[in-house]
Amino acid sequence: MVQEASSPHDQPLSLVHTGGQPYPHNHEAEMAVLGSIMLDPLHAFEVAFGRLNFEHSFHKREHQLIFQAIRDLLGQSNRTALDLVTLADALGKAGDLEAAGGRAYLAEILDAVPTAANVEQYVDIVHGTAVLRRLIVTCVETANRCFEAREDVRSLVDRVEQDIFQVTGLSERTDLRTISDLMMPALDHLEKLQRGEKEVLGLPTGYEDLDRLVTGLRPGEMFVIAARPSIGKTALALNMAANVVLRDLRAPVGIFSLEMPAEQIVLRMLCSEARIGMPEIREGAMTHGRWNELIGASQRLKDATVVVDDTAAIDVLELRSKARRMKRDYDIQALFVDYLQLIQVSGSNRNASRENEVARISGAIKALAKELRIPIVVLAQLNRMAEQDNKGPRLAHLRESGAIEQDADVVALLHRNRDDQQDPNKARRGVEAELLVAKNRNGETGMVRLLFFPVYTRFDSKSRIADEDVPDV
Numbered sequence: 001m002v003q004e005a006s007s008p009h010d011q012p013l014s015l016v017h018t019g020g021q022p023y024p025h026n027h028e029a030e031m032a033v034l035g036s037i038m039l040d041p042l043h044a045f046e047v048a049f050g051r052l053n054f055e056h057s058f059h060k061r062e063h064q065l066i067f068q069a070i071r072d073l074l075g076q077s078n079r080t081a082l083d084l085v086t087l088a089d090a091l092g093k094a095g096d097l098e099a100a101g102g103r104a105y106l107a108e109i110l111d112a113v114p115t116a117a118n119v120e121q122y123v124d125i126v127h128g129t130a131v132l133r134r135l136i137v138t139c140v141e142t143a144n145r146c147f148e149a150r151e152d153v154r155s156l157v158d159r160v161e162q163d164i165f166q167v168t169g170l171s172e173r174t175d176l177r178t179i180s181d182l183m184m185p186a187l188d189h190l191e192k193l194q195r196g197e198k199e200v201l202g203l204p205t206g207y208e209d210l211d212r213l214v215t216g217l218r219p220g221e222m223f224v225i226a227a228r229p230s231i232g233k234t235a236l237a238l239n240m241a242a243n244v245v246l247r248d249l250r251a252p253v254g255i256f257s258l259e260m261p262a263e264q265i266v267l268r269m270l271c272s273e274a275r276i277g278m279p280e281i282r283e284g285a286m287t288h289g290r291w292n293e294l295i296g297a298s299q300r301l302k303d304a305t306v307v308v309d310d311t312a313a314i315d316v317l318e319l320r321s322k323a324r325r326m327k328r329d330y331d332i333q334a335l336f337v338d339y340l341q342l343i344q345v346s347g348s349n350r351n352a353s354r355e356n357e358v359a360r361i362s363g364a365i366k367a368l369a370k371e372l373r374i375p376i377v378v379l380a381q382l383n384r385m386a387e388q389d390n391k392g393p394r395l396a397h398l399r400e401s402g403a404i405e406q407d408a409d410v411v412a413l414l415h416r417n418r419d420d421q422q423d424p425n426k427a428r429r430g431v432e433a434e435l436l437v438a439k440n441r442n443g444e445t446g447m448v449r450l451l452f453f454p455v456y457t458r459f460d461s462k463s464r465i466a467d468e469d470v471p472d473v
Contacts, residue, residue, distance in 0.1 A: 024132040025059035028112070029125035034066055035113035036122060041082040044119040045074055051123050057130045065091065065100040066109070084110060138163045158317040161324050162371070203251055203334055203375060206243025207461050209448045213437050214410050217244070217334055217375035221441075222366045222407055224340075226380040226398055227414035228387055232433065233379045234260065235457040236414060236450075237336050238269055240377060244334050245304040246273070251333035252305035254326040256319060258342040262310040266301070268457055273297040277455035305330055315344040316364045327372045335372075337365065339379035340404065359403035366407040380404055382413070395438050411439040412448075421454040433459065 033052070036044040049071065051057075058064045069090045073082060084106055091097040100106070113122075142160050202216025217223060217240075227233040241253045257265050271278060274297035280286060286294075307326050311318070319337070326332045337343075345357045369376040386397035393413040398404050405411060416433035430451030437445045449462040 024129040030063045031112045032122040036116035036119035040116035154317045221409035223377045223410045224408040254307045254332040254335045256337045257310045262308040272458040335376045362407045409441040
């Protein structure tokens with residue numbers, strides 16, 4: 001009888017922190033997986049390696065050694081070369097044959113499963129118990145860190161949340177697939193993209209020219225909108241958020257507003273959606289019909305899911321924690337942050353430059369987008385040189401850090417002439433604005449022409465404005 005042994009990583013924790021109870025495991029299923037691979041290396045190994053590819057996927061030490069030997073053997077030779085003789089030889093050369101139970105145990109494993117037909121079910125069982133063990137380890141390590149309390153509490157909470165999300169990710173299937181398996185889905189995706197089908201596009205921004213360039217707001221991407229103060233980057237971001245949450249897919253969104261209170265965010269979105277300006281309300285010029293339009297817009301926004309956090313001077317750890325909560329509780333599909341340079345870095349070195357701090361913040365936001373698998377639209381400031389340069393804003397004008405350009409998947413620079421809105425006629429017909437897509441990691445760059453209506457802080461595509469869209473005030 002071969003003695004069972006937990007991995008070195010698991011054993012001390014199981015004895016000290018689980019009351020002597022063994023970690024969740026199913027050694028029969030582990031043997032069935034290994035036996036299936038030995039019977040059908042071509043198929044069974046792909047199924048197993050696709051899901052059992054993290055440390056200690058197998059509970060029993062002997063099985064860990066055998067699986068590692070199989071991986072090494074199949075990685076350097078023809079997969080049909082796997083059998084009892086070649087596997088024992090590989091273990092012997094690695095000095096692990098006796099620790100793996102010897103030739104007799106390899107034969108026992110092969111005899112334990114008559115067919116490899118059920119390998120997927122065996123893998124599911126082994127994978128499930130492995131995730132449970134990893135979750136237990138994470139919880140125990142979390143408890144130990146809490147008792148020791150050697151780091152800032154918010155840093156600890158952020159680290160714990162990250163660990164839990166990692167464990168959650170382990171429960172998802174990541175089967176190995178060859179390029180031949182992926183080719184037909186890839187061609188199907190391209191055909192749907194050519195037809196413009198919504199299911200293969202990112203979340204629509206509501207601006208067709210922009211969506212054609214960047215293919216919408218895509219999961220895991222960091223989309224930066226940069227401009228000088230008072231150009232309208234907040235208005236553009238809120239317009240995008242409203243388009244995401246109210247049009248087509250009606251996807252829930254989250255908003256971090258570091259500069260503007262939540263009540264003001266709601267007023268802006270309401271007036272923009274109803275195409276009604278605050279002066280019209282203040283001056284008592286609202287007709288019954290206009291009030292109905294306002295009420296209709298309020299109902300549409302009320303029925304939508306927009307989660308707003310207006311914590312001023314929020315630090316990046318708190319932002320990440322709250323974003324995870326938004327994703328968990330409301331399943332937000334996009335996140336908007338206004339704006340990056342106002343985010344703080346807790347516990348940072350006093351001697352660290354602001355450029356280094358902004359670089360840390362930018363990297364953390366990009367990592368958060370990948371972690372939550374949602375697009376994050378981040379607003380950023382351009383430096384004064386953007387107004388002095390006759391060529392207009394450029395990537396080099398991003399304020400305080402070149403890391404923003406490096407981390408972002410898309411960088412769009414918003415520019416317009418502030419003086420134009422002082423002209424009543426121009427303000428009424430719409431002030432011309434340019435949105436330069438200066439970086440697009442997965443596509444082309446280019447210029448998007450917009451019209452800005454300052455009376456209700458709304459951007460519209462220049463090519464889609466009709467006479468009835470022009471405000472009367």
